[in-house]
Amino acid sequence: MFIDEKWQQLYSKRLTASLSQEIFGARRTRVQVIMEFSSYHEYCRARTRRAVRKQGGKILYELSLINSIAVELPVDGLLELIPEAEPAVVWPDVTARCCLDVAVPAAGAARAHRYGLTGKGITAAVIDTGIDPHPDLVRPESRLSGWHDLVAGKPEPYDDDGHGTHVAGIIAGNGSASGGKYVGVAPEALLVGVKVLDQDGGGPISRVIAGIQWVVENRKNLGIQVINLSLGAPAEKGYRKDPLSRAVEEAWRRGLVVCVAAGNQGPGEGTITTPGINPSVITVGSIDDQRTIPRLDDVMTDHSSRGPTVDELLKPDLVAPGARITSLKPGGDYTTQTGTSMATPMVAGAAALILQRHPTFRPEQVKRLLLQTAEDRGYHPAVQGAGYLDLVKALGLPSEEA
Known part of the structure; x- marks a missing residue:
């Protein structure tokens, strides 16, 4: 023409x-x-x-x-x-991709479990590459309460990449196949799998938005309260115009706690991907727990994207363990992966525990509690946000010495 x-x-x-x-x-x-x-x-x-x-x-x-x-x-x-x-x-x-490049005790979840906070009664949607029916998610009974495949239209849950299954295990794996060794943050939470990324861990942002839209439309009949998005795409415009950012904003307004990865383009500044640029949602960076439970030796990972955003907003909101995280692998095994993809479900699981403890909380109240109780590690806010996820404080649990 x-x-x-x-x-x-x-x-x-x-x-x-x-x-x-x-x-x-x-x-x-x-x-x-x-x-x-x-x-x-x-x-x-x-x-x-x-x-x-x-x-x-x-x-x-x-x-x-x-x-x-x-x-x-x-x-x-x-x-x-x-x-x-x-x-x-x-x-x-444009194409959205997975944000890939000891953790649960370090985040404080193990102590929460001892106080009966396990995510029971809370449902989280994992918008990703799918979810494999791993033993840790279906035994002794299945906690996969919903499924929608926007890639191939298959009626039963599957994961031909593995990323979504790994994420799902960090949120809600119960350790069934490992004798309790590898347990997620909210091991009694229910999961809804929404497959928007293909076997290579990528997919157009339109498909991701369609997945978010499906969750919004089905949130009441499936009881969904939390969304995990361990993916990202380059942000060309500000959060008010960017399509993926606008989609998560709408989900947040409809009462869903949306947890998104900051991205793996660090350590340079201004590398936050969309939808992590949106100021409403909870944007999660990655810290290395050094595979130890004490937090004193934990340091920021180089891969974790830094702020500010394209709108000059400070992001991420907080950081969580995201280096060498062992979780579920399709077929019943376990595997170790690194990235803000792994840190994000730590926070999504934490949100599930907070909602179990405070059933009437709105998304902004969940976010405020997470940020107010995060541990300042001394990094710039454009690197660590409010600080390091501290579930013990967020849930108001007694300290180890108490």
Whole structure:
């Protein structure tokens, strides 16, 4: 399609800078994008669907949570579609990836378990590569209470990458297959698996947003109170505009405690990924517990992303153990992994314990308690946030000496 001066004046600013580069610089023939509308009512949806199909495109996801639609279509078709559909902004559908690069006792969870705080009655959604029905999650009875596969549409839980299973074990593994050696933070919590990342640990952000939307829509019938997102993508715009950031903001507003990884692009500053850039949600960095229970020797990991965010906001919010974490492996075994992907479910599990102890708490109250009781390790707030997760203080448990 020939781009004339009128098109340039009226519509060029609706493309983000990276999408313009992808279209006009890289000379792509087909693109996958997220079209955002100021108001996405039924007439607008129907008009856009017709226009997408007319241009030889395919509708991937209806993202009503953020007034958007994800489509894949020829570049010429997109350029002709924009004047017809009138989107406010068109974003590239970039890839989100897993944030990979002794911990449970160090975080204080073992002592919480001794006081009967195990996450019982709380449900957490793991939006990731899936969840394998590992013995630690299904024995003596299954605690996988829900499942939704946006990658292959399979009806039963599975994990062809392993990342989501590892995350799920950190939140809620009960140590069944290890004789109690490897126990998660909330070993009696229920889990809902939402598969949005493929066997290589990646997937378009539109699919991640669709997963968040599914959780929001099903939160009441499945009793979901916590979301874990151990994934991230580069942030091109600020949190108010970024599609993934807007999706987690909506989930937070609907009463869900959203825990997200800071990213693994450290130690450079300004490396927080989306959706960790959002100020409402709980953004988690990684600390190395040195595989010891005492916390005095624990140090920040180099891989953990640092703030400030693209909006110059201080993030992460706090840090948790994320180095050499042993957790579940599909097929019934265990494996060790490192990254803010591992630190995030530590905090998601902690949120489950707080909600068990304080059933009426709203997300902002859970976050405030976690941050107020975090242990200052002496790092800059753009490195450690409020400090190191301290479940003993957060849950108001007596000290070891008491």
